[in-house]
Amino acid sequence: MERLEGRQCIFAALTARQRKFEVILCAWNANPEKTGPVLDMARKMNVPVKQVSPEEIDAAAKGGTHAGLVAVCTPKPLTPVSELFQIIKSKNTKPLLLLLE
DSSP, rough: OOOEEEEHHHHHHHHHOOOOSEEEEETSSSSSHHHHHHHHHHHHHTTOEEEHHHHHHHHHOOOOHHHHHHHHEEEOOOHHHHHHHHHHHHHOOOOOOOOOO
16 A cells, blocks of 8 residues: 555545545644545545544654645556557647656
8 A cells, every 4th residue: 555645646646536545544633724625525435534643644654745634545557558658649749758767
């Protein structure tokens, strides 16, 4: 399982619907205006949300920019090369590919 940190990262992963989420941890003192959209989407998708202490979030997170949210989920699946080429062909622009290791 992987851990995603921060509301933007978790929201993007929920929106993409490519991962299976085990749980989203939310610090009890996190800003509800900022975490609300993420937690609402998680609940609509039946992803468990657990309120935890700020210390538990800090321990679960690798970085310091989690904003009170950490998700435990499967890794993002790799895109097969054949599918990547189909995506490129479907666009009407010249592709720019950036390969990272």
